Amino acid sequence: MHKTNSGFYVIDVLPLHHASKRPFHLERRMKSKRSTTTYVHGHGHKKLPQCDRNDARIKREALLEQRRLKLARQILHVKEVLIKQHERALNESFTKRSHIQQTLQVAEKNRNTILQRLVEQCAQEVARCKEVARQQQLKNQEEIDRRRADLERRQKATAARRARLLSVSKSHVLDSDLPHYTREEAATIIQNNWRFKHLIDVIKTYRSFGITMHTIKKMSFRDSVNLLKENAVIQATNKFLQRVRKSSTVTSGASKYKNPARIFLSAYMIVAHTNEILVDVGRLEKTLLNSSKNMLKELEQWFSEIDNANFNKISYNNLLSFLSSWDAYYKDFNTWKSKDSEKLASNLITHYVELEKLWNTVKNQANAETEWRMNIVEQQEEIRRKIRNLGGDEATAKLERVLRRLKANLPINGSENADVSDSVTGTVNDQTSDHREQDSGLPPRQSFVPQTLATDGSVELNSSNLQPTTSSTNTPSASHKKSTTNVNLNRIIQSLGGTQVNSGLTNEQLAHEIIIDPNFELKPPKLSDLEERVRAMATKAFFDSARDDFNQGRYERWIPELLSDVKQRLLDLVPSTSSLYSSINDVLDIDLITQQTKAGVYNIHNCIVFITNTMLQICAPVRDEEIKELKDLNDLAEIFQKLLNILDQMRLDLTNYRVKAFRPYIKEHAIEYERRKFEQALQSKRLTLDLTKPWIKQTVDSLLRTRAERNPENIHLPQHKHNYGIKFDQVFNESFVSFIFQSSMIGKNNCPETLLLDIERLWNYQNEGQAVTIVAALLMLTKNVVNGKVGNVSDDDLTTLKDTLFVLLTDGDTTIDNLAAEIIAYFPSPLSPETQTLIKSMVSKTLSQSDKVFSLLSRRIQNIVKQHIQTGQFPKKETLAQHGVIAVSKELEQLSRKITILGRYNREVYAYWYDSIIREQLQEAGDADRKEKPSKGKSNENVD
Numbered sequence: 001m002h003k004t005n006s007g008f009y010v011i012d013v014l015p016l017h018h019a020s021k022r023p024f025h026l027e028r029r030m031k032s033k034r035s036t037t038t039y040v041h042g043h044g045h046k047k048l049p050q051c052d053r054n055d056a057r058i059k060r061e062a063l064l065e066q067r068r069l070k071l072a073r074q075i076l077h078v079k080e081v082l083i084k085q086h087e088r089a090l091n092e093s094f095t096k097r098s099h100i101q102q103t104l105q106v107a108e109k110n111r112n113t114i115l116q117r118l119v120e121q122c123a124q125e126v127a128r129c130k131e132v133a134r135q136q137q138l139k140n141q142e143e144i145d146r147r148r149a150d151l152e153r154r155q156k157a158t159a160a161r162r163a164r165l166l167s168v169s170k171s172h173v174l175d176s177d178l179p180h181y182t183r184e185e186a187a188t189i190i191q192n193n194w195r196f197k198h199l200i201d202v203i204k205t206y207r208s209f210g211i212t213m214h215t216i217k218k219m220s221f222r223d224s225v226n227l228l229k230e231n232a233v234i235q236a237t238n239k240f241l242q243r244v245r246k247s248s249t250v251t252s253g254a255s256k257y258k259n260p261a262r263i264f265l266s267a268y269m270i271v272a273h274t275n276e277i278l279v280d281v282g283r284l285e286k287t288l289l290n291s292s293k294n295m296l297k298e299l300e301q302w303f304s305e306i307d308n309a310n311f312n313k314i315s316y317n318n319l320l321s322f323l324s325s326w327d328a329y330y331k332d333f334n335t336w337k338s339k340d341s342e343k344l345a346s347n348l349i350t351h352y353v354e355l356e357k358l359w360n361t362v363k364n365q366a367n368a369e370t371e372w373r374m375n376i377v378e379q380q381e382e383i384r385r386k387i388r389n390l391g392g393d394e395a396t397a398k399l400e401r402v403l404r405r406l407k408a409n410l411p412i413n414g415s416e417n418a419d420v421s422d423s424v425t426g427t428v429n430d431q432t433s434d435h436r437e438q439d440s441g442l443p444p445r446q447s448f449v450p451q452t453l454a455t456d457g458s459v460e461l462n463s464s465n466l467q468p469t470t471s472s473t474n475t476p477s478a479s480h481k482k483s484t485t486n487v488n489l490n491r492i493i494q495s496l497g498g499t500q501v502n503s504g505l506t507n508e509q510l511a512h513e514i515i516i517d518p519n520f521e522l523k524p525p526k527l528s529d530l531e532e533r534v535r536a537m538a539t540k541a542f543f544d545s546a547r548d549d550f551n552q553g554r555y556e557r558w559i560p561e562l563l564s565d566v567k568q569r570l571l572d573l574v575p576s577t578s579s580l581y582s583s584i585n586d587v588l589d590i591d592l593i594t595q596q597t598k599a600g601v602y603n604i605h606n607c608i609v610f611i612t613n614t615m616l617q618i619c620a621p622v623r624d625e626e627i628k629e630l631k632d633l634n635d636l637a638e639i640f641q642k643l644l645n646i647l648d649q650m651r652l653d654l655t656n657y658r659v660k661a662f663r664p665y666i667k668e669h670a671i672e673y674e675r676r677k678f679e680q681a682l683q684s685k686r687l688t689l690d691l692t693k694p695w696i697k698q699t700v701d702s703l704l705r706t707r708a709e710r711n712p713e714n715i716h717l718p719q720h721k722h723n724y725g726i727k728f729d730q731v732f733n734e735s736f737v738s739f740i741f742q743s744s745m746i747g748k749n750n751c752p753e754t755l756l757l758d759i760e761r762l763w764n765y766q767n768e769g770q771a772v773t774i775v776a777a778l779l780m781l782t783k784n785v786v787n788g789k790v791g792n793v794s795d796d797d798l799t800t801l802k803d804t805l806f807v808l809l810t811d812g813d814t815t816i817d818n819l820a821a822e823i824i825a826y827f828p829s830p831l832s833p834e835t836q837t838l839i840k841s842m843v844s845k846t847l848s849q850s851d852k853v854f855s856l857l858s859r860r861i862q863n864i865v866k867q868h869i870q871t872g873q874f875p876k877k878e879t880l881a882q883h884g885v886i887a888v889s890k891e892l893e894q895l896s897r898k899i900t901i902l903g904r905y906n907r908e909v910y911a912y913w914y915d916s917i918i919r920e921q922l923q924e925a926g927d928a929d930r931k932e933k934p935s936k937g938k939s940n941e942n943v944d
Contacts, residue, residue: 206240216272228265237261267292284336291332295325345391352383512757515670521656547637556597569647620653674909692752699735700921733866736903754910768895771809777846779887801826868896869903
């Protein structure tokens with residue numbers, strides 16, 4: 001240690017440095033080495049070289065220093081890792097905090113935007129209401145001012161009249177030469193003056209059309225008719241004639257005219273175009289022409305007087321002259337019209353009687369029903385309608401009297417004494433015959449109506465009073481009538497079912513489809529793709545084989561068989577008693593054809609010409625071109641193939657024509673027919689009511705629970721006196737609509753027996769109902785969720801989106817992502833990822849039937865359909881807007897109309913069984929209530 005110049009002491013630490021001792025385990029090891037060295041030296045070996053202690057110490061210290069440095073580096077590395085991890089955690093925490101703050105800011109911004117929009121909307125609504133109130137206040141003030149001004153004007157006029165009267169001397173006022181009016185006469189004069197004042201406006205409106213004798217004569221007949229039949233002209237003329245009658249004291253109380261405007265305007269046509277209107281001019285025609293000229297002359301003279309007076313007054317004398325001439329013309333016109341009507345009615349009655357006599361002459365012939373009856377029925381119904389239109393009830397009564405006299409003179413032949421007119425079913429052939437030009441040499445087209453059935457004594461069906469379990473009435477005549485109706489309907493259905501084109505429908509299903517679907521048509525049975533390919537291959541192989549034989553002249557193998565098939569199909573299309581039927585039988589004699597083909601002398605081409613000409617006579621006009629094309633073909637195999645195909649189509653045409661022709665008759669008796677078939681199925685145990693009863697019972701229990709919830713005190717109300725206030729129609733409507741809109745799929749396992757005929761139709765209705773509900777929910781979602789993003793969306797703007805969604809829902813491969821993508825793509829401005837994710841989640845939630853929005857809309861749609869079934873009228877747009885389904889109103893109305901038709905028809909057919917089940921359930925509920933009341937009374941006594 002030494003002292004420096006600055007006063008500090010410096011100590012030399014090197015001498016103070018001492019090496020640390022070895023660890024105890026190293027010390028033992030070194031001791032062991034030393035003892036070993038000593039042992040070697042003691043035995044006389046060569047002495048080992050000894051390391052310097054300083055070198056060992058230095059090496060050891062260097063090794064320790066390296067380890068210390070290594071540990072220090074590791075500590076530094078650990079610290080750096082910890083620091084980095086801490087920094088990373090801080091960064092992540094800061095990022096999350098920033099994201100949350102950003103999300104909160106966006107949410108706050110959206111909230112403020114929505115609140116701002118609501119505030120603006122409320123402000124706009126308040127401003128609009130204030131404006132409406134201000135406008136109404138202004139209108140009220142204007143009305144008050146107008147009334148005040150009118151009152152002041154009238155007061156001034158009254159004061160002026162009073163001043164004028166005061167200026168007149170009393171003697172002049174009391175002059176006896178002036179007319180004295182009673183109170184009633186004075187009131188009449190005042191009223192007439194008021195009417196004259198308002199008559200001027202009506203006259204101006206009528207004369208604005210420029211209708212005069214001179215102008216009508218200048219115009220052509222067609223132009224005159226077009227002018228006079230305009231609605232505006234007719235309405236103006238009606239108002240003019242009404243006001244004219246009210247303006248006269250003579251005719252103001254007269255009875256109203258019938259069609260006065262048309263009769264009045266007819267006078268112009270009678271005068272201006274006499275030759276076109278009055279073809280046969282007799283005494284009545286001349287009288288009518290003179291009265292028409294006189295009336296129009298008086299009218300134009302009256303208008304001339306009004307023009308001279310500058311519309312300030314109306315000549316009362318000219319008015320009376322016009323009214324007198326108008327009355328005379330009206331009577332002459334009705335007389336002339338009644339003469340023509342009576343003559344036409346008499347001619348029509350004569351024609352009707354001739355048809356009746358014709359039927360009485362031919363009705364005993366074989367199959368007269370087929371060849372004569374339908375044509376006679378159609379003509380008689382048309383004539384009866386014309387007679388009713390011409391002469392009304394009087395002409396109809398005259399026809400009935402003539403028919404009764406005719407029946408009294410007709411011969412009675414055993415059981416054929418039934419009145420022809422009574423056996424008329426009223427089935428009208430509504431198939432219109434299209435006019436076409438026939439090829440030269442071809443016979444005219446035959447008109448073969450389907451075979452109709454006699455309905456003598458057909459019963460009037462009243463479904464409300466008819467009980468299906470009563471299979472017959474007490475009187476034999478009623479039983480005969482009912483059995484006749486059933487037999488006739490069975491024959492009709494069997495005739496339709498025998499066409500082999502009804503796709504496997506039973507008679508009951510066929511009748512049911514004809515009634516429910518007005519556009520129902522029978523179609524060929526649908527084949528699968530495999531069946532189509534197999535059939536095409538078999539057909540091609542068949543006709544290829546025939547073509548090979550035809551090319552080699554071997555006709556005897558194919559011609560008889562093919563012509564036999566063609567013959568049978570032709571005969572199926574014509575009545576068996578017609579001349580064409582005999583002609584087909586004679587020309588297509590298969591035995592003779594077989595002999596001639598074997599001999600090689602048969603002319604097949606002449607036979608094809610006969611077949612095509614026959615087909616042209618009996619086919620529908622739409623098939624003409626296809627049949628004519630056969631004449632240009634040379635390949636005989638192809639000709640036969642197309643012949644058979646066209647005949648199949650013609651048979652289908654005939655069947656669908658019969659369906660259309662028989663539909664009125666089937667519609668009249670279908671309810672009783674289905675009811676009877678269902679009753680027979682119940683009696684034979686083929687059907688039960690095991691599913692129908694629980695279905696109805698569930699609705700009854702639900703309505704009873706609703707009633708109990710609305711009346712928790714169980715107060716006896718007057719409206720609950722009968723059946724707990726529950727209407728049977730209400731029960732059915734609830735059950736029927738709930739069944740269609742249920743969440744589970746409709747199938748045979750859960751379908752009530754009374755709905756089995758419509759199970760496929762109900763399944764389609766269920767799908768349509770779900771599609772309407774889904775689209776309505778998605779449109780509501782689009783409007784509610786995205787309004788804040790892209791502005792308001794009206795129902796008109798959503799029409800395209802609605803149509804697209806309906807198309808997507810009909811595709812079985814559509815997913816939730818497809819629907820969400822369509823909604824997102826609909827908006828012109830791009831949406832943020834958060835909004836897109838929100839829309840996808842909302843779409844997924846909405847499509848689940850447990851969603852509240854979906855359930856709410858489903859209930860609303862069901863209420864709309866039930867209201868439609870109950871009232872027969874689809875709700876108005878205001879109601880749909882309140883329910884939030886205005887955007888799908890078109891599709892909803894179409895579905896509701898179909899459900900209503902089916903529901904009402906089903907209710908009418910099965911009303912007896914439905915009412916019995918409902919009555920039974922209500923009776924059980926009543927018995928349970930009666931048992932519960934005494935038990936409650938006893939418990940109350942015990943408590944007391």
